Amino acid sequence: MTCSLIELKAVASVAIDNHKAALFEVSDEIWRNPELGFQETRAHAALTAFLERHGFVVERSFSGLKTAFRATFGEGRPNMCVICEYDALPEIGHACGHNLIAEAGLAAGLGVKAALDNSGAPAGMVTVLGTPAEEGGGGKQLLIDSGAFEDVDVAMMVHPSPVTALMPRFLAVSFLKVEFSGKAAHAAASPWEGFNALDAAVMAYNSVSVLRQQMKPDWRVHGIISNGGAKPNIIPEKAVMEYMVRTPERIDLKLLLGRVRACFEAAAQATGCQVEITNSAPSYDNLVSNEVLASLFAENLKFFNVPFTKTTTSSGSTDMGNVSHLVPSIHPKYAIASSSARSSRESIHTRSFTNLTNTPTSHESTLTMAKCMAHTCLDVLASEKVLQEVKDSFEFDTGTAV
Ligand SMILES: [Zn+2]
Numbered sequence: 001m002t003c004s005l006i007e008l009k010a011v012a013s014v015a016i017d018n019h020k021a022a023l024f025e026v027s028d029e030i031w032r033n034p035e036l037g038f039q040e041t042r043a044h045a046a047l048t049a050f051l052e053r054h055g056f057v058v059e060r061s062f063s064g065l066k067t068a069f070r071a072t073f074g075e076g077r078p079n080m081c082v083i084c085e086y087d088a089l090p091e092i093g094h095a096c097g098h099n100l101i102a103e104a105g106l107a108a109g110l111g112v113k114a115a116l117d118n119s120g121a122p123a124g125m126v127t128v129l130g131t132p133a134e135e136g137g138g139g140k141q142l143l144i145d146s147g148a149f150e151d152v153d154v155a156m157m158v159h160p161s162p163v164t165a166l167m168p169r170f171l172a173v174s175f176l177k178v179e180f181s182g183k184a185a186h187a188a189a190s191p192w193e194g195f196n197a198l199d200a201a202v203m204a205y206n207s208v209s210v211l212r213q214q215m216k217p218d219w220r221v222h223g224i225i226s227n228g229g230a231k232p233n234i235i236p237e238k239a240v241m242e243y244m245v246r247t248p249e250r251i252d253l254k255l256l257l258g259r260v261r262a263c264f265e266a267a268a269q270a271t272g273c274q275v276e277i278t279n280s281a282p283s284y285d286n287l288v289s290n291e292v293l294a295s296l297f298a299e300n301l302k303f304f305n306v307p308f309t310k311t312t313t314s315s316g317s318t319d320m321g322n323v324s325h326l327v328p329s330i331h332p333k334y335a336i337a338s339s340s341a342r343s344s345r346e347s348i349h350t351r352s353f354t355n356l357t358n359t360p361t362s363h364e365s366t367l368t369m370a371k372c373m374a375h376t377c378l379d380v381l382a383s384e385k386v387l388q389e390v391k392d393s394f395e396f397d398t399g400t401a402v
C-alpha cells in the first residue's frame with residue numbers, strides 16, 4: 001500500500017506521540033547531568049541506546065569523535081539528516097537547551113523512520129547525527145572535515161529560544177586565545193625589572209572596548225581574562241585572554257579580526273611583552289537558511305498553529321552555519337513554555353533559561369517542532385521536484401551553480 005503525503009505525516013506524528021514519555025526521559029537525563037563539549041559521554045550513551053532500541057543502525061563515537069554518533073534508517077537517496085546537540089555550559093548547565101535539541105532530533109528521526117517503515121514510502125533514508133561541542137568546540141566542523149556530510153542531501157535542526165523564528169540570523173565567529181608573555185619580578189622590591197603581562201591584557205581589553213565605537217551595529221567582540229597572574233606580589237609574567245569576534249558575513253569577519261589583532265599587538269608592544277594569538281576552535285560561518293526548506297517548515301508550523309516570525313534582529317552563532325554552506329539546511333528557533341511566538345523575556349545562556357528547558361510545556365513545544373521537522377523531511381522525500389527546488393535554492397545562495 002502506498003500512503004499519501006498527508007497519511008505519511010500522520011504516521012510520523014503518531015509515532016512521536018507514542019514515544020513521548022521515553023523522549024522526555026532521555027531529555028530529562030541529559031538536563032540533570034550537564035556535560036561540557038566533547039565530554040558528553042552520558043548523553044552519547046543515552047541517545048545511542050534509544051536509537052538502537054528503536055531500530056536505527058547506530059555508529060557510536062562516529063568519525064573518531066568520542067561523543068559523536070550517527071544513526072541511520074532506510075536506504076538510497078535523498079538522505080535527510082536531523083541534527084542533535086547535547087553539550088551544556090559551565091556552571092549554568094543546560095542554559096542553551098541542547099537537551100531539547102537532542103530530544104527533537106530523536107523524535108524527528110523516529111517520526112520519519114515510522115513513515116518510511118510503514119508506507120511503501122518513496123526511497124530514501126533518515127540520519128540522526130549526534131554533533132558534540134556546539135558551545136565553542138566546533139563539533140560539526142570536525143564532522144565536516146571527516147566527510148560526515150558527503151552523502152547528506154538536506155540537514156536540519158531546531159533550537160529552543162525566547163522566540164519562534166523560521167530563518168534566524170546567526171553570525172560568523174572566530175574564537176581567539178591571546179597569550180601575553182612578560183617577565184616576573186618582585187612587585188614591591190623591584191617592579192622595574194618586570195614586564196607586566198596583566199597590564200598588556202588590561203590595555204588590550206580597553207583598546208577593544210574603544211574600538212567598539214567604530215564597529216558596525218551588528219558586529220560583536222567580547223572576551224574575558226582567563227589568567228591574570230599568580231599572586232599580587234609577583235609582576236605577572238603570563239596573562240591569557242579568550243575572545244569571540246563576530247560579524248554577519250565572513251568577509252567582514254576578516255576585517256574586524258585585523259582591527260582586534262592590532263589591539264592585542266599594540267598592548268604587547270606598549271608593555272614590552274610578547275603576544276601569541278591562536279584560534280582556540282574552528283571558526284563558525286554565518287547561517288544560510290534554505291528558503292525552500294524554510295517555506296515547507298513554515299507550512300508545517302501553520303498546520304500545528306504555531307505562531308512565528310520570519311527572522312530575528314540579534315543572535316549568537318552556531319556551527320550549523322558551517323553545515324549550511326555545505327548542504328541545504330534550516331535551523332529554526334522555537335519559543336518554549338508558551339504557544340505564543342514570544343515565550344518570555346528570558347534569553348538563552350541564563351540561569352532562568354536553564355529552568356525553562358526541562359518543563360512539561362518545553363517538552364511539548366519540542367515535540368511539536370520535531371513533528372514539523374519530520375513533516376518537512378517527508379515533504380522532500382515524497383517529491384523529487386521539491387528536492388530539486390531545495391538544491392537550486394542552495395546553489396543560488398552559496399554561488400555553487402556551474
Ligand atoms: Zn549556546
Ligand SMILES: [Zn+2]
Nearest residue numbers: 096098134159
Ligand atoms: Zn545552543
